[in-house]
Every structure is written in structure tokens, then in C-alpha cells.
Amino acid sequence: MKSSEEQAIIYTSGTSPALGTGWDVMHVQTGQGSVELGRDATGKIMRKTDTAPDTWEMVIDQESLRMCQEYFDHRDKLRQAAADDTATFD
Numbered sequence: 155m156k157s158s159e160e161q162a163i164i165y166t167s168g169t170s171p172a173l174g175t176g177w178d179v180m181h182v183q184t185g186q187g188s189v190e191l192g193r194d195a196t197g198k199i200m201r202k203t204d205t206a207p208d209t210w211e212m213v214i215d216q217e218s219l220r221m222c223q224e225y226f227d228h229r230d231k232l233r234q235a236a237a238d239d240t241a242t243f244d
Contacts, residue, residue, distance in 0.1 A: 161185065162184075162185065163182060163183065163184050163225075163228070164182075164183040164184075165180050165181070165182055165183075165225070165228075165229040165232070166180060166181040166183070167179065167180045167229075168180065168181065170190075170192055170202075170208065170210070171208065172207075172208035172209070172210055173192045173200060173210060176194055176195060177192040177193065177194050177200075178192065178193045178194075178226070179191070179192045180192075180225070180226070180229060182225050182229075189201060189202070190202035191213075191222050191225060191226070192210065193222075193226055198212065199212070199213040199219060199222045199223070199226075200212055200213065201213050201218075201222070
């Protein structure tokens, strides 16, 4: 059984000058490593492959797309839960 530290996933949202505006960019840190992902409004997902120069590739294989979409979905659910927790009611 994995410890909670090994199972933890840390999401950090940001931007990427290489992708430009309109991209939802995040850094995903897991116990096995990290990856930077970007998603546009159409659902296209890009993965950062190098930092110098800032290089991205389109994610096209189904298994990687599924994994990346799960990261975005999980991050979005956590973000929504945090917003719900801070909501005030009159």
C-alpha cells in the first residue's frame, strides 16, 4: 500500500508564453515525477517536452490523452470544492 505522500498530486496553474493566451496551463507533480500540460478551449492537450527552448508537443495517443484529461478533471474538481468551501450564504 502506498503512503499518502506517494499518492499526493500537486497542481500548480500558470501560463506559457510559448502557448500564448487561451491556454489552461498547469504543472502536475506526482510521486513518480512531474509534467507540464496545456489545454485549449477545444480540448486539445499539449505536453511540455523541453525548457530551453520552451518546446511543447500535442498529446495524441489515447492512453496519454486519458491520463492528461484525468489530471485536468481532478484539478478542476479540487478547485470547485475549494470554491464551494469558501462560498458565503446570506
